[in-house]
Amino acid sequence: MQRPADASRxxxxxxxxxxxxxxxxxxxxxxxxxxxxxxWILGIGFNPLALPGEFRDSNPAMVEGLYNVTDAAWxxxxxxxxxxxxxxxDSPWVLSLDSRIGRGLVxxxxxxxxxxxxxxxxxxxxxxxxxxxxxxxxxxxxxxKALNNTIRSIPDVxxxxxxxxxxxxxxxxxxxxxxxxxxxxxxxxxxxxxxGIDMGPVEAARAAGASHAAAMRTAVVPQILPGYAxxxxxxxxxxxxxxxxxxxVGAGGIGQAMDFYWSRLDFxxxxxVVFVFLVLVIVVERASIAVRKRLV
Amino acid sequence: xxxxxxxxxxxxxxxxxxxxxxxTVGDGEFVVIVGLSGAGKSTMxxxxxxxxxxxxxxVTVNDWSVPELGRRQMRDLRxxxxxxxxxxxxxxxxxxxxxxxxxxxxRVPLWRSLLGAxxxxxxxxxxxxxxxxxxxxxxxxRASNLSGGQQQRVGIxxxxxxxxxxxxxxxxxxxxxxxxxxxxxxYLQRINRELGITTLVNLHFLDxxxxxxxxxxxxxxxxxxxxxxxxxxxxxxxxxxxxxxxxADDVLEGQAQL
Amino acid sequence: MTRTETPAEERLREQxxxxxxxxxxxxxxxxxxxxxxxxxxxxxxxxxxxxxxIPERTWNFLGLLIQDASLGPLVIAxxxxxxxxxxxxxxxxxxxxISFPLIFLASVNVANRWVVLVxxxxxxxxxxxxxxxxxxxxxxxFGLNPVTAAVAMGVSSIGTLGKLSAEIVEGIDRGPxxxxxxxxxxxLAKLRWGVLPQAMPEIAAFWLYRFEINIxxxxxxxxxxxxxxxxxxxxxxxRNYYDRIGLGLLVVIVVTMLIDGASxxxxxxxxxxxPGELDQKREAAARVQISGDET
Numbered sequence: 001m002q003r004p005a006d007a008s009r010x011x012x013x014x015x016x017x018x019x020x021x022x023x024x025x026x027x028x029x030x031x032x033x034x035x036x037x038x039x040w041i042l043g044i045g046f047n048p049l050a051l052p053g054e055f056r057d058s059n060p061a062m063v064e065g066l067y068n069v070t071d072a073a074w075x076x077x078x079x080x081x082x083x084x085x086x087x088x089x090d091s092p093w094v095l096s097l098d099s100r101i102g103r104g105l106v107x108x109x110x111x112x113x114x115x116x117x118x119x120x121x122x123x124x125x126x127x128x129x130x131x132x133x134x135x136x137x138x139x140x141x142x143x144x145k146a147l148n149n150t151i152r153s154i155p156d157v158x159x160x161x162x163x164x165x166x167x168x169x170x171x172x173x174x175x176x177x178x179x180x181x182x183x184x185x186x187x188x189x190x191x192x193x194x195x196g197i198d199m200g201p202v203e204a205a206r207a208a209g210a211s212h213a214a215a216m217r218t219a220v221v222p223q224i225l226p227g228y229a230x231x232x233x234x235x236x237x238x239x240x241x242x243x244x245x246x247x248x249v250g251a252g253g254i255g256q257a258m259d260f261y262w263s264r265l266d267f268x269x270x271x272x273v274v275f276v277f278l279v280l281v282i283v284v285e286r287a288s289i290a291v292r293k294r295l296v
Numbered sequence: 297x298x299x300x301x302x303x304x305x306x307x308x309x310x311x312x313x314x315x316x317x318x319x320t321v322g323d324g325e326f327v328v329i330v331g332l333s334g335a336g337k338s339t340m341x342x343x344x345x346x347x348x349x350x351x352x353x354x355v356t357v358n359d360w361s362v363p364e365l366g367r368r369q370m371r372d373l374r375x376x377x378x379x380x381x382x383x384x385x386x387x388x389x390x391x392x393x394x395x396x397x398x399x400x401x402x403r404v405p406l407w408r409s410l411l412g413a414x415x416x417x418x419x420x421x422x423x424x425x426x427x428x429x430x431x432x433x434x435x436x437x438r439a440s441n442l443s444g445g446q447q448q449r450v451g452i453x454x455x456x457x458x459x460x461x462x463x464x465x466x467x468x469x470x471x472x473x474x475x476x477x478x479x480x481x482x483y484l485q486r487i488n489r490e491l492g493i494t495t496l497v498n499l500h501f502l503d504x505x506x507x508x509x510x511x512x513x514x515x516x517x518x519x520x521x522x523x524x525x526x527x528x529x530x531x532x533x534x535x536x537x538x539x540x541x542x543x544a545d546d547v548l549e550g551q552a553q554l
Numbered sequence: 555m556t557r558t559e560t561p562a563e564e565r566l567r568e569q570x571x572x573x574x575x576x577x578x579x580x581x582x583x584x585x586x587x588x589x590x591x592x593x594x595x596x597x598x599x600x601x602x603x604x605x606x607x608i609p610e611r612t613w614n615f616l617g618l619l620i621q622d623a624s625l626g627p628l629v630i631a632x633x634x635x636x637x638x639x640x641x642x643x644x645x646x647x648x649x650x651x652i653s654f655p656l657i658f659l660a661s662v663n664v665a666n667r668w669v670v671l672v673x674x675x676x677x678x679x680x681x682x683x684x685x686x687x688x689x690x691x692x693x694x695x696f697g698l699n700p701v702t703a704a705v706a707m708g709v710s711s712i713g714t715l716g717k718l719s720a721e722i723v724e725g726i727d728r729g730p731x732x733x734x735x736x737x738x739x740x741x742l743a744k745l746r747w748g749v750l751p752q753a754m755p756e757i758a759a760f761w762l763y764r765f766e767i768n769i770x771x772x773x774x775x776x777x778x779x780x781x782x783x784x785x786x787x788x789x790x791x792x793r794n795y796y797d798r799i800g801l802g803l804l805v806v807i808v809v810t811m812l813i814d815g816a817s818x819x820x821x822x823x824x825x826x827x828x829p830g831e832l833d834q835k836r837e838a839a840a841r842v843q844i845s846g847d848e849t
Binding site: 205209217218 | 345347370371372373374375377378379381383384385386387388389390394397398399401402404406409410451454455458464
């Protein structure tokens, strides 16, 4: 093979300069990262090099309460509290959830169950309406999108704050907050799959003289059902996790127990609650993933 | 009776799919519409039940003037006009029976369709329609587990469940192999003869058209270029409709030999 | 349709018609759901009667919002929101930097199976632990401040980013990898030229998506009192500062929606590449779709 002569080499195309998008993106990335992490008025003071130092200067009382696994006495009292959380004080082998932690745990599950069922039920028609196909008019689509984007932009705890204002403290505020959160999650995911369904059956339903609602129910719902069911289960996992935070703003659930011990600086208590909650979350997540795999 | 009067359709992109079409189809006729793809066959069929709106002219079906219908009246018209599709358009994830019951949707109260709680009479009728196309034993099978020919028979049953006066079939055999195509065409012919339902079928195989049609309508670039009995539609007529000489692709038997 | 049948025909029909099968799965699910719902609704310690108060209370709340309305706390609310955004960004950055090398160790088509198994388990663990638990676990070490939130969310982000990016890498076309290997490229060359060009846009888009999620999470972690709009709002609610609640909500909604919108555009741009042919094709397809629609 002969090397090309110099003359022809000059005719090669030049390497194009990077696009403005790439340059701008890179500069933006670096600047934004520096601004947010610097220790001044606009930054949070995140310095990865200082982290080990801070780690050494940690709060001994808290560390002891939360983690003192090497201390035998700590372990013993920890296990005692753990058992006490789930057994009858009079006969330690009888299962009873009548403790602060036990009640919190049960309430957390109840809040998550109610919010998932109610939220998912509302989310099905809402996600159909949140697509061009279902809304059937650009005005209605715009209204639906605006509504859903608003719901989605409010984090679950902020919903809880709002509902505590509206219905006072208690589990009801938690149920309502997580219902909104479920709607946000399920509508987003479900309306995305509606865009990809087979349009044939919809045309068939219309050609058969079906009303819009009937066409959506018979031609669209069966197609999205597995995805929708899977998203609802996923929302249940998220709700269980979310329910832990609700208690901090007075909206019920196991977070109330966390908040109780936290405010009394009883870090061992916090640690027990966190441990119990973690086990619940991981067990439910495993089960839910197993079911979801079979659904889709 | 279906009457086209100077019916024209122009799509938003500027394509004129139908140009000043005027013709009349009498009750109980079996009409086959032929033409190349893009000749306006699908548009013409979809103009009958308003799935494609006319840009000018009119289509009258029985006493309905299609372009003037409101939403509610449009649904009443569509209830009288059954439709069969090239891709079957079944909901694959649900049972055959549920698919056929979609044909009853214009009569079923909304709450019943939302709950999937169809009345016994509607179920009975759906079963009878499945019997007519001889596939009732699959009533509770998922549509996705059926072969193409079986799915199209379910599609026919769905159209019959409307108790229609007119059936429109848009390339009903284009996705099927030759023997199955004949089976489906025979069902359509039988329904037309026994139940007296006016039938409009789009086809692009000329031998099928000649074999089953009482009347052949030829379209080329949206215009009517032939209208006569199936027996008159010989090869020269088809060459005229297609605007070129015939190839093996134009006949079903030619497909079979490939 | 209804023509008279001979008795023989009728018998034949009865034989052919199948019995409606018992939908066991559907019934099981329905009964389980109904039971779970009934148990939860009946035994939960919730004051259902308060649902009826919502309209009235909303009205009062809106009244108080308007009555107390003042722009004074707006600056504080915006500062708090900014802090949440900054926490989210730093957390995403931690997640990106640490998860990036792990992605390739967690993908079966580029790494050794045993390495994948171990790395995946670690990522799953990070993902499984709720952010609030991580935050509580880190507070003793880093204190009640935004850095703790950022580290906790960062760990969580490592888990999600690592796992989902690894799934993207596992979904790529093998061809280019084989081409690099065939031309004598080593493992790193294979990653750089065979894997990255295919997977990078989606991975980068996913980073942005995680940032959107982290903004919400950072607001949530605020309830622990470690800063941001969450702390601002919980404190305002505890003290019944209605003007602050109203402003805080408004700021959350507006800022989150703005960032979501911008991020969604960026993600689309990253995945689809520069505007050009592709968009025109897509627009044409959309037009066809619209013309087929009824209304």
